[in-house]
Amino acid sequence: MNKSDKIYVAGHRGMVGSAILRKLHAEGYTNTVTRTSRELDLTDQQAVHRFFNEERPHYVFLAAAKVGGIHANNVFRAQFLYENLMIQNNVIHHAHTTGVKKLLFLGSSCIYPKLAPQPLKEESLLTGLLEQTNEPYAIAKIAGIKMAESYRRQYGCDFISAMPTNLYGPNDNYDLSNSHVLPALIRKFHTAKMTDAPAVEVWGTGSPMREFLHVDDLADACYFLMQNYDGELFVNIGTGEDLTIKALAELIQEIVGFRGKLQWDTSKPDGTPRKLMDVSRLHAMGWKHRIGLEEGIRRVYHEFQQLELAKV
Numbered sequence: 001m002n003k004s005d006k007i008y009v010a011g012h013r014g015m016v017g018s019a020i021l022r023k024l025h026a027e028g029y030t031n032t033v034t035r036t037s038r039e040l041d042l043t044d045q046q047a048v049h050r051f052f053n054e055e056r057p058h059y060v061f062l063a064a065a066k067v068g069g070i071h072a073n074n075v076f077r078a079q080f081l082y083e084n085l086m087i088q089n090n091v092i093h094h095a096h097t098t099g100v101k102k103l104l105f106l107g108s109s110c111i112y113p114k115l116a117p118q119p120l121k122e123e124s125l126l127t128g129l130l131e132q133t134n135e136p137y138a139i140a141k142i143a144g145i146k147m148a149e150s151y152r153r154q155y156g157c158d159f160i161s162a163m164p165t166n167l168y169g170p171n172d173n174y175d176l177s178n179s180h181v182l183p184a185l186i187r188k189f190h191t192a193k194m195t196d197a198p199a200v201e202v203w204g205t206g207s208p209m210r211e212f213l214h215v216d217d218l219a220d221a222c223y224f225l226m227q228n229y230d231g232e233l234f235v236n237i238g239t240g241e242d243l244t245i246k247a248l249a250e251l252i253q254e255i256v257g258f259r260g261k262l263q264w265d266t267s268k269p270d271g272t273p274r275k276l277m278d279v280s281r282l283h284a285m286g287w288k289h290r291i292g293l294e295e296g297i298r299r300v301y302h303e304f305q306q307l308e309l310a311k312v
Contacts, residue, residue, distance in 0.1 A: 001029065001059055001226060005101075008033040008057035010042065010091055011064030015171040016106060016164075019219035020061050027223065033057055043086035052094040060095050060103040061222060062088065062144075066137075067108075070203075070271050072178035073134035084140035092147050096157050104226050105148045105161040107141040107234065109211075109275050110134045119240065119278035122163075122233055131272045145234050158230055162222060165238035165277045168296065169215030170303055182212060182297070185249055186304055189256040199261040200253075203268035206246030211238050211276050214291040214299075224287045238277035239289045245270075255297050 001007065007024060011017035012034040024032055033055050041047050042064050066076075066083040073080055088105065095103045112120045113128030125145070130138045148159035172183040179187070185202070192200045221237045229235060243251075249262055282288075291299075 001102075003028050004031055005029075005058040006031045006033060006055070007059045007061070008055065009061045009063065010087075011062075013037075013171070014063060014065075014067075015167065015169055015173070015215050016218060017061070017063035018171045019169060019215040020063055020222055023216070023219040023223050042090055043083055045086075045090050048090035048094050049097075052098040052100075056098055057095075058101045059226065060091065060100050061226070062091050062103060062105045064091070065106075068173075068178040069180045069184065070133050070269055073137050074132075074269075077136040080134075081136035081140050084137060085143060088140070088144040088147065092144070092151060092159065095159070096151050096155055100157075102158045102160070102226060102230075103148070104222055105144050105159065106222070107145055107161060107163045108137070109163055109165045109236075109238070109277060110138045110272075111141050111145070111163060112275070114272050118274050119276040120236065121278045122236055122281065125234075133269055133271055148234075149232055152232055160225060160229055160231065161234035162225055163234055163236050163277070164218050164221075165211040165213050165236075165275070167213055167215050167218055168300055170300075172215075172300070174304065181210070181245060182248065182252070183300075185252045186256065186297075186301055189253055189258040190301075190304065190308070192260060193256055193258045197260060199263045200258065201263045201265050202245070202249050203265055204245060204270040205266050206244060206249065206262075206264055208245050208270045208272065209242045209274040209276065210245060210248065211240075211242040212248075212293055212296070213238050213289060214296040217289040217291050220290070221282065221287055224285075228285060235282055236277040236279050237282060238279045239293075240277065240279045240283070241293075242274070242276045243293070251294065252297060252301075255294070255301055
């Protein structure tokens with residue numbers, strides 16, 4: 001990418017898209033194109049067609065998606081499948097028809113089979129059954145990977161895909177009804193601390209193991225891949241390190257400063273037992289994450305506190 005190239009970041013107001021935009025601007029790329037969902041409905045084929053024909057971006061980061069935690073994925077199954085399929089179908093297809101030089105499609109670690117061998121290697125895709133709670137979202141993301149791969153094979157498009165692990169960072173969603181586990185725990189512990197609650201309820205048993213990557217590290221990896229990778233096989237992006245949900249909860253409890261107890265609601269689903277990414281391919285290319293989990297959570301909690309103060 002040249003500094004003067006026009007770059008479209010789809011989903012620029014979300015956690016991932018905003019991090020990619022910050023990274024591009026920090027690297028001196030000023031010719032960026034963005035649209036809010038009100039300005040451009042990516043599920044609308046004609047609207048996306050008009051946008052690509054008018055703007056003609058050279059590069060595309062496809063970070064737009066309908067996302068949520070276990071609860072949202074399980075309840076809004078039809079919406080997660082339909083909206084994600086439509087977004088990626090429209091963007092990938094019209095990137096092809098208007099001659100985009102390169103596109104990066106972002107998926108999710110939930111694409112892997114529920115009981116795939118750990119750590120998760122890229123080659124494990126489609127080798128077993130998916131986790132039921134987020135199957136529609138996973139199927140949509142798998143379709144996006146295969147679409148990028150197929151447009152590469154049939155049309156010679158330089159379309160690549162990357163699969164991030166669980167993410168956290170600025171512009172995360174802290175709504176308890178549809179957020180992911182890390183921001184949900186930050187909100188729960190902060191609220192409990194401010195109200196002097198005796199305990200905090202945490203979903204599941206605490207035994208599942210999860211890996212977490214700061215979104216600024218993800219943006220750095222996406223920028224690295226757009227500059228250095230042009231392979232067909234998608235690339236895992238993560239830290240290669242994980243911990244139990246129990247250990248995560250205790251770490252966040254310590255950082256927030258909540259002195260009460262943890263209560264585990266074992267009637268709630270645990271989800272996949274373990275999701276650790278094999279990031280050996282990305283490491284071999286020369287990229288590795290920089291932000292440790294404790295440092296990252298401390299940053300995020302500070303940002304969360306600033307947001308809470310701004311509401312007062």
